[in-house]
Amino acid sequence: MKYGRHFAIVAVLIVIGSIVAYVLLESIYALPLAASEEADGIDALFRGHFILISFLFALVVVFLLYSVVVFRRRPDEPEDVEGDHFHGHTGLEIVWTIIPLMLVVVFGVWGARLLTDIIAPDEDEITINVVGQQWSWRFEYPEHGDITSDELVLPVHQPVRLEMTSIDVLHSFWVPEFRVKQDLVPGQIHELRITPTDEGDYKTRCAEICGTSHAYMISDVRVVSEDDFEAWVEESSTSIAELEPVERGLTWSQQFGCTGCHSPDGTALAGPTWQGLFGSEVQLASGETVLVDEEYIRNSILMPNDQLHAGFGPNIMPQNFEELFAEEEAKYDGEVSIIDDLIVYIQSLSE
Amino acid sequence: MRGLFRFLYYLLTTGLVRALVGQAIGMLAGYGLVNGIRALMGLEPAQEAGWVAGAFLGVFTALLAAGVLGDWLRWAAGRRTELRHGPPAGRPAWTRYLSVDYNHKVIGIQYGVTSIIVLLVGGILALIFRVELAVPGMQFLTPDTYNTIFSAHGIIMIASILAGVGAMGNYLVPMMIGAPDMAFPRLNAFSFWIAVPSAMLIIAAMFVQGWDTGWVAYPPLSIRGPLGTQLFLLGFFLNGFSSIASAINIIVTVLTMRAPGMSLFRMPIFVWGSVAASIIQFTATQTVGLALLMVTMQRLFGLGFFDATVSAPGVPPGDPILYQHLFWFYSHPVVYVFVLPGLGVISELLPVFSRKPLFGYKWIALSSIAIALVGFLVWSHHMFTSGMDEYLRIPFMFSTMLVAVPTGVKFFSWIGTVWGGKLTFPTPMLFALGAISVFLIGGLSGPILGTVPTDLHLHDSYWIVGHFHATMFGGFVFPFFAAIYYWYPKITGRMFNETLGKLHFWLMVPGFWVMSLGQMRIGLLGMRRRIADYDPALQIDFTQTLITIAGLVIGWSVLIMIYNLVSSLRAAPIAAPNPWRSRSPEWQVPSPMPEFNYDRPFVVVGEPYDYGLADSTYVNMQPATGD
Numbered sequence: 001m002k003y004g005r006h007f008a009i010v011a012v013l014i015v016i017g018s019i020v021a022y023v024l025l026e027s028i029y030a031l032p033l034a035a036s037e038e039a040d041g042i043d044a045l046f047r048g049h050f051i052l053i054s055f056l057f058a059l060v061v062v063f064l065l066y067s068v069v070v071f072r073r074r075p076d077e078p079e080d081v082e083g084d085h086f087h088g089h090t091g092l093e094i095v096w097t098i099i100p101l102m103l104v105v106v107f108g109v110w111g112a113r114l115l116t117d118i119i120a121p122d123e124d125e126i127t128i129n130v131v132g133q134q135w136s137w138r139f140e141y142p143e144h145g146d147i148t149s150d151e152l153v154l155p156v157h158q159p160v161r162l163e164m165t166s167i168d169v170l171h172s173f174w175v176p177e178f179r180v181k182q183d184l185v186p187g188q189i190h191e192l193r194i195t196p197t198d199e200g201d202y203k204t205r206c207a208e209i210c211g212t213s214h215a216y217m218i219s220d221v222r223v224v225s226e227d228d229f230e231a232w233v234e235e236s237s238t239s240i241a242e243l244e245p246v247e248r249g250l251t252w253s254q255q256f257g258c259t260g261c262h263s264p265d266g267t268a269l270a271g272p273t274w275q276g277l278f279g280s281e282v283q284l285a286s287g288e289t290v291l292v293d294e295e296y297i298r299n300s301i302l303m304p305n306d307q308l309h310a311g312f313g314p315n316i317m318p319q320n321f322e323e324l325f326a327e328e329e330a331k332y333d334g335e336v337s338i339i340d341d342l343i344v345y346i347q348s349l350s351e
Numbered sequence: 352m353r354g355l356f357r358f359l360y361y362l363l364t365t366g367l368v369r370a371l372v373g374q375a376i377g378m379l380a381g382y383g384l385v386n387g388i389r390a391l392m393g394l395e396p397a398q399e400a401g402w403v404a405g406a407f408l409g410v411f412t413a414l415l416a417a418g419v420l421g422d423w424l425r426w427a428a429g430r431r432t433e434l435r436h437g438p439p440a441g442r443p444a445w446t447r448y449l450s451v452d453y454n455h456k457v458i459g460i461q462y463g464v465t466s467i468i469v470l471l472v473g474g475i476l477a478l479i480f481r482v483e484l485a486v487p488g489m490q491f492l493t494p495d496t497y498n499t500i501f502s503a504h505g506i507i508m509i510a511s512i513l514a515g516v517g518a519m520g521n522y523l524v525p526m527m528i529g530a531p532d533m534a535f536p537r538l539n540a541f542s543f544w545i546a547v548p549s550a551m552l553i554i555a556a557m558f559v560q561g562w563d564t565g566w567v568a569y570p571p572l573s574i575r576g577p578l579g580t581q582l583f584l585l586g587f588f589l590n591g592f593s594s595i596a597s598a599i600n601i602i603v604t605v606l607t608m609r610a611p612g613m614s615l616f617r618m619p620i621f622v623w624g625s626v627a628a629s630i631i632q633f634t635a636t637q638t639v640g641l642a643l644l645m646v647t648m649q650r651l652f653g654l655g656f657f658d659a660t661v662s663a664p665g666v667p668p669g670d671p672i673l674y675q676h677l678f679w680f681y682s683h684p685v686v687y688v689f690v691l692p693g694l695g696v697i698s699e700l701l702p703v704f705s706r707k708p709l710f711g712y713k714w715i716a717l718s719s720i721a722i723a724l725v726g727f728l729v730w731s732h733h734m735f736t737s738g739m740d741e742y743l744r745i746p747f748m749f750s751t752m753l754v755a756v757p758t759g760v761k762f763f764s765w766i767g768t769v770w771g772g773k774l775t776f777p778t779p780m781l782f783a784l785g786a787i788s789v790f791l792i793g794g795l796s797g798p799i800l801g802t803v804p805t806d807l808h809l810h811d812s813y814w815i816v817g818h819f820h821a822t823m824f825g826g827f828v829f830p831f832f833a834a835i836y837y838w839y840p841k842i843t844g845r846m847f848n849e850t851l852g853k854l855h856f857w858l859m860v861p862g863f864w865v866m867s868l869g870q871m872r873i874g875l876l877g878m879r880r881r882i883a884d885y886d887p888a889l890q891i892d893f894t895q896t897l898i899t900i901a902g903l904v905i906g907w908s909v910l911i912m913i914y915n916l917v918s919s920l921r922a923a924p925i926a927a928p929n930p931w932r933s934r935s936p937e938w939q940v941p942s943p944m945p946e947f948n949y950d951r952p953f954v955v956v957g958e959p960y961d962y963g964l965a966d967s968t969y970v971n972m973q974p975a976t977g978d
Contacts, residue, residue, distance in 0.1 A: 082963030083707030083772035111802035169572040176877035187659025190738040207811040215882035
């Protein structure tokens with residue numbers, strides 16, 4: 001065969017090239033720690049892809065580089081020397097159509113089976129509700145005494161069904177170590193199943209552009225032992241009415257997403273920090289200066305556009321807290337006043 | 352001094368300036384009309400409705416003022432018109448390029464220069480936010496400004512690519528098939544000129560409160576976004592007419608105006624790529640137009656298409672996911688619009704610089720059509736995590752990976768083309784080969800997104816950013832640059848500086864490799880896309896800095912190219928009319944091309960890519976009369 005020697009050399013180079021490419025790929029394309037059962041299956045599929053990518057990359061690059069080196073016009077050849085003359089090869093065309101087609105089927109079936117495993121319900125699963133809003137996460141535990149939390153605490157090896165929704169725009173739940181992701185759609189509930197396998201501290205970071213502080217819509221995810229989970233449930237279930245007003249205020253600020261925009265510690269977020277706010281003088285967008293007292297805080301929460309803090313725009317803060325608070329307070333038979341608790345809490349951040 | 356005044360006079364009376372002035376007047380008039388009526392009715396002014404009316408009217412008055420609607424209006428009034436050609440009477444030749452001209456080569460250059468200018472604007476935006484992202488923390492941008500800049504970057508780059516596709520198609524297709532011009536020259540001018548005011552709307556959007564939704568504008572965020580969102584939606588919507596009109600022109604031209612003897616499988620291969628792209632533009636653009644219009648209607652009139660909360664008993668809820676279906680039904684096929692012409696350029700150049708036939712011409716030609724068709728069946732792979740109906744994920748996974756098959760045919764055919772050749776490496780060939788390497792990286796990073804389980808991790812991460820930049824650069828930007836270098840002598844009659852060309856290549860290709868691999872790496876490690884700031888805990892700081900540096904290198908390399916192209920206009924005219932020894936018909940006539948391309952129609956007597964076959968020609972430029 002005319003190009004027999006060339007093909008033999010190329011074949012060897014492709015084998016070497018594939019191995020080199022795979023080694024490089026595994027180092028460049030590092031994955032985070034695999035911390036869920038889903039991650040194990042998904043990482044195997046990643047590996048399969050990386051192997052194929054390495055081979056195909058080597059295949060094309062070796063052939064091209066080889067041609068660039070071996071089939072170049074030499075300096076001693078006349079300018080109008082022509083190349084070899086062939087138009088094509090139907091056999092080759094068929095081969096390099098059929099083989100990729102077969103690979104498509106192989107990976108498709110692999111992916112389909114894996115997906116079926118990932119979404120399959122588990123009869124032991126517990127349900128946790130996830131509510132996303134601009135720009136914070138709220139986790140509710142309907143099967144564990146209706147706890148509300150701003151961090152997602154999960155018992156290790158326990159299948160979890162997350163039922164997720166948003167109250168405003170699209171968001172997306174993603175813990176890279178768990179490898180799965182699901183959008184949160186306002187007005188709809190979508191589920192995501194995860195079985196964490198490694199205790200540790202992770203984060204969920206919103207993965208669908210949701211406005212100004214999308215980059216900072218992050219919550220802690222803690223995978224703990226079953227015992228620690230029980231303990232946490234116990235602790236969190238203390239009736240909110242039994243807490244001190246300041247502690248209640250802190251809880252409300254997490255539950256209603258205030259902490260997504262108002263930091264307790266001076267960090268600049270989408271809204272004014274609460275540290276040192278109470279008792280200070282602030283300039284309003286209207287130009288006048290006011291003292292931040294109970295009245296101001298109450299008004300700012302219930303009617304956010306009324307006395308806008310200078311430098312902060314209108315219509316960013318939700319306008320319906322009065323309604324939301326009333327709904328929540330109904331659960332406690334009027335024993336708590338959320339707005340009062342919040343004011344007390346905010347005041348505590350100036351001491 | 353008088354020379355300056357005369358220059359300014361000519362400049363200020365060009366179609367471009369008239370279009371911008373006309374748009375400004377139309378915008379104010381539209382706003383005034385809506386709010387004038389409201390004032391008469393005792394209502395408060397409606398800002399957004401006013402500007403929407405202004406935007407539509409402004410685009411119309413821009414076209415009117417530029418003069419592109421003139422001939423059609425005269426026909427409507429029953430008057431005849433002549434097909435104006437040649438430089439405008441009594442004005443310097445350069446004004447031709449800033450005014451309405453019907454010659455496809457002038458329009459091609461208008462598109463091409465616009466594409467490059469818009470590329471620079473989009474590139475500067477990218478470099479601004481890449482510098483911000485080089486290290487964690489917010490250095491000099493606010494989150495809102497960041498969001499506007501990345502959103503604008505996306506749509507501006509898309510506008511640049513569409514203009515570049517228009518440049519290549521409009522300039523090359525008539526010449527390659529032996530036609531004196533496109534089938535519809537006035538429609539051709541319209542296609543270019545509507546891009547001007549629609550681009551202005553998008554640029555205005557950046558300054559009028561900006562927007563934060565990315566170029567995809569998903570509701571509900573796009574419903575509640577500031578006024579800039581609306582201007583962006585309208586600019587995007589109106590630009591669609593450019594695509595649709597342009598596609599009609601290319602398809603009709605290719606079907607009806609080919610030279611005698613030019614069967615479909617004897618056309619230059621680029622024409623296949625251009626036709627395949629046009630089939631997509633012609634059929635899919637309408638869907639995104641609809642989606643954008645529906646968002647506009649929901650913003651202006653509260654029509655709850657995408658609102659999933661039930662508004663009243665018995666009224667079915669809307670669905671934000673509906674938007675995604677409508678949007679991606681176009682926006683996936685459009686990426687094949689972006690790359691099919693460029694891949695056609697690669698196929699066009701490799702035979703010339705290998706001195707042997709294009710391997711498997713028919714298979715390559717049909718693979719472009721196959722990609723166009725299969726490309727319509729994959730859109731929901733953008734929505735695997737969206738919450739759409741569960742069962743849809745499987746078929747879309749298979750169809751998505753299926754596109755790899757005709758794409759593979761192209762790669763293997765390119766190998767077959769260079770194999771056994773006598774290769775030389777002037778700048779155009781370097782860029783064609785560089786394009787293949789970058790498109791390879793981009794293409795190979797695709798199937799991993801096609802299998803749903805891996806996409807669950809990678810969706811909305813920087814892996815996606817790496818994937819589409821590599822495919823866009825490999826499939827459009829590099830081939831576009833290759834085409835510019837390759838046809839530069841044909842367009843200008845001069846040769847660009849080869850050393851600068853090589854410098855451009857050697858900076859840009861490695862820079863791009865580093866950027867692509869870096870982006871994919873950080874995506875795997877958890878870096879999301881569309882974020883102004885990232886967590887140092889991800890431990891990706893070094894790679895982020897590397898990506899920014901690579902971006903800066905790429906930016907500089909493009910500036911080198913622009914300097915080269917502009918300064919070479921002053922170089923000595925080239926002696927040889929066919930420096931690349933191409934068989935293609937456009938190289939058989941002098942450069943720059945005559946006004947109507949060919950004095951007499953040529954006849955096709957052989958195969959386009961029979962390099963190396965003794966005594967064979969592709970076209971007979973001087974057929975005996977009566978042939």
